[in-house]
Amino acid sequence: MNKTVNGKTKIYGLIGNPVEHTLSPFIHNSLAEALNINMVYVPFHVTSGNLKASIQGAKALGVQGLNVTVPYKVEVMSELDTIHKLAKQAGAVNTIVVTSEGMSGYNTDIEGLKQCLINNQISLRKGHIVLIGAGGAAKAAAILCASQEASRISIINRSYEESYLLKEQVKKYYTLPIDILNYDEISKLEEIDIAIQCTPLGMYPKIDHSPIQEDTFYKKCHYAVDLIYNPAQTKFLHQAQVNGCYSVNGLEMLFYQAVKAFELWHHQRVDKIVSDEILQELKHTIYQ
Ligand code: NAP
Numbered sequence: 001m002n003k004t005v006n007g008k009t010k011i012y013g014l015i016g017n018p019v020e021h022t023l024s025p026f027i028h029n030s031l032a033e034a035l036n037i038n039m040v041y042v043p044f045h046v047t048s049g050n051l052k053a054s055i056q057g058a059k060a061l062g063v064q065g066l067n068v069t070v071p072y073k074v075e076v077m078s079e080l081d082t083i084h085k086l087a088k089q090a091g092a093v094n095t096i097v098v099t100s101e102g103m104s105g106y107n108t109d110i111e112g113l114k115q116c117l118i119n120n121q122i123s124l125r126k127g128h129i130v131l132i133g134a135g136g137a138a139k140a141a142a143i144l145c146a147s148q149e150a151s152r153i154s155i156i157n158r159s160y161e162e163s164y165l166l167k168e169q170v171k172k173y174y175t176l177p178i179d180i181l182n183y184d185e186i187s188k189l190e191e192i193d194i195a196i197q198c199t200p201l202g203m204y205p206k207i208d209h210s211p212i213q214e215d216t217f218y219k220k221c222h223y224a225v226d227l228i229y230n231p232a233q234t235k236f237l238h239q240a241q242v243n244g245c246y247s248v249n250g251l252e253m254l255f256y257q258a259v260k261a262f263e264l265w266h267h268q269r270v271d272k273i274v275s276d277e278i279l280q281e282l283k284h285t286i287y288q
Pocket of ligand 1 (some may be wrong): 211
């Protein structure tokens with residue numbers, strides 16, 4: 001029995017499908033323990049067709065805040081009262097803050113990736129950024145790149161339609177040039193400052209997959225970022241590293257999106273000493 005839960009314990013959680021392998025409870029409950037906040041964070045498996053009911057149920061039960069994961073990051077927006085600027089631009093919400101005025105949607109994936117890049121001293125400003133993939137995570141990455149004044153974005157994706165939708169989404173708010181390429185056209189790319197891998201290719205257990213095989217691609221890149229964090233080094237990052245790129249995986253993005261959500265919910269900054277300690281624990285737990 002968890003003896004720290006009592007009548008004043010606040011409830012936070014994650015809605016998605018599936019949620020069984022989430023690391024968010026580890027991060028949030030560790031932050032709460034370190035900062036002595038009386039709360040629990042739990043996963044809520046929301047099956048297809050039950051999103052609206054889950055949001056209404058959360059409101060009725062006084063749940064204080066929610067994270068939202070696949071497949072509900074877009075659909076959930078219509079259930080909320082207000083949407084923060086960057087979440088609106090990305091067309092996706094991953095964090096819901098509950099206040100007396102209603103439910104507000106934020107996209108802390110964007111903030112998480114931003115913090116991950118800052119920690120690795122990678123600047124997007126004036127850079128040519130190549131996004132591989134055009135789904136939800138690529139949208140968050142694209143809005144971050146545009147908002148941080150990247151000079152150009154090139155999107156490489158299997159489906160042209162998804163790339164086009166991503167381009168149009170960014171173009172609604174920003175003016176930087178955006179190119180669309182398919183995988184057969186990557187030799188057309190010139191110097192790449194940062195390549196951000198936003199597909200699930202290479203994720204455990206299919207670790208021998210990578211969206212790009214050609215060494216010539218990696219030789220043009222300075223930095224390679226893979227949003228996948230399991231395994232720690234994907235095939236994409238391995239290829240990048242052997243071809244001389246500085247490479248970063250997606251664990252810090254995941255971690256800092258959680259920290260940013262925590263800060264929104266609890267109206268306080270998480271001290272760097274506390275977050276560094278929990279990040280180390282997280283790395284130890286999953287990579288040991
Ligand atoms: P998504 O919306 O489903 O988009 C997936 C993208 O991958 C699409 O562009 C899709 O291309 C492409 N793709 C899928 N299978 C492919 C294949 N076999 N060959 C080529 N392209 C393929 O997913 P998402 O939410 O963007 O997530 C993408 C990845 O980012 C996942 O691995 C996820 O775990 C990771 N992620 C990490 C974080 C973090 O905090 N580190 C946060 C969010 C997401 P089409 O358009 O052609 O279908």
